[in-house]
Amino acid sequence: MAVLAKFGQLQSNEPIILYPEPVTENGLYEFEYFVHSLRYMHPDALDWCRAAKAGTKLNPMLDVKNEVDPFAVAVRSSPGCILLGYVPTFFARDASLLLRRPEVADKAEIHVLEANPEVPAQMMLRCKFSSICPNDFVPMDSENFQLMRA
Numbered sequence: 001m002a003v004l005a006k007f008g009q010l011q012s013n014e015p016i017i018l019y020p021e022p023v024t025e026n027g028l029y030e031f032e033y034f035v036h037s038l039r040y041m042h043p044d045a046l047d048w049c050r051a052a053k054a055g056t057k058l059n060p061m062l063d064v065k066n067e068v069d070p071f072a073v074a075v076r077s078s079p080g081c082i083l084l085g086y087v088p089t090f091f092a093r094d095a096s097l098l099l100r101r102p103e104v105a106d107k108a109e110i111h112v113l114e115a116n117p118e119v120p121a122q123m124m125l126r127c128k129f130s131s132i133c134p135n136d137f138v139p140m141d142s143e144n145f146q147l148m149r150a
Helices: 002-006 043-051 089-099
Strands: 023-025 028-034 057-062 073-076 083-086 109-115 125-132
Touching: 028 089, 043 083, 043 109, 057 089, 073 089, 089 125
Parallel strands: none
Antiparallel strands: 023 028, 028 125, 057 073, 057 109, 073 083, 109 125
């Protein structure tokens, strides 16, 4: 971790978080993740997350004007319109490509799995993205992000 911190890739006090690979079975595509960038959002977002309950539905939003990531998917509270953060970049391409298909977007869902106000913001809100998985969709089909298998 010290090497990553030295090169600006990670602060020395940040944990390394491993994510399970997306699941594709029975015509569904799902992945679990922690909402990213929460600590940079309006303070209302942190307050919302501290009070969130498991099972609460959230709304995905394509952030088509995002200058850093053209596949960025923002996460918004429901009901309401509080921007909570983002789907992690390594899952965002998959989510974005699926959400751009109207037949998939109508059925895609994000739900809170767990809200833990006692942890740092980067691990406060654990969610699950679920959608139908078209037959021609290939998960994690990017040169930038590949699955690592032991």
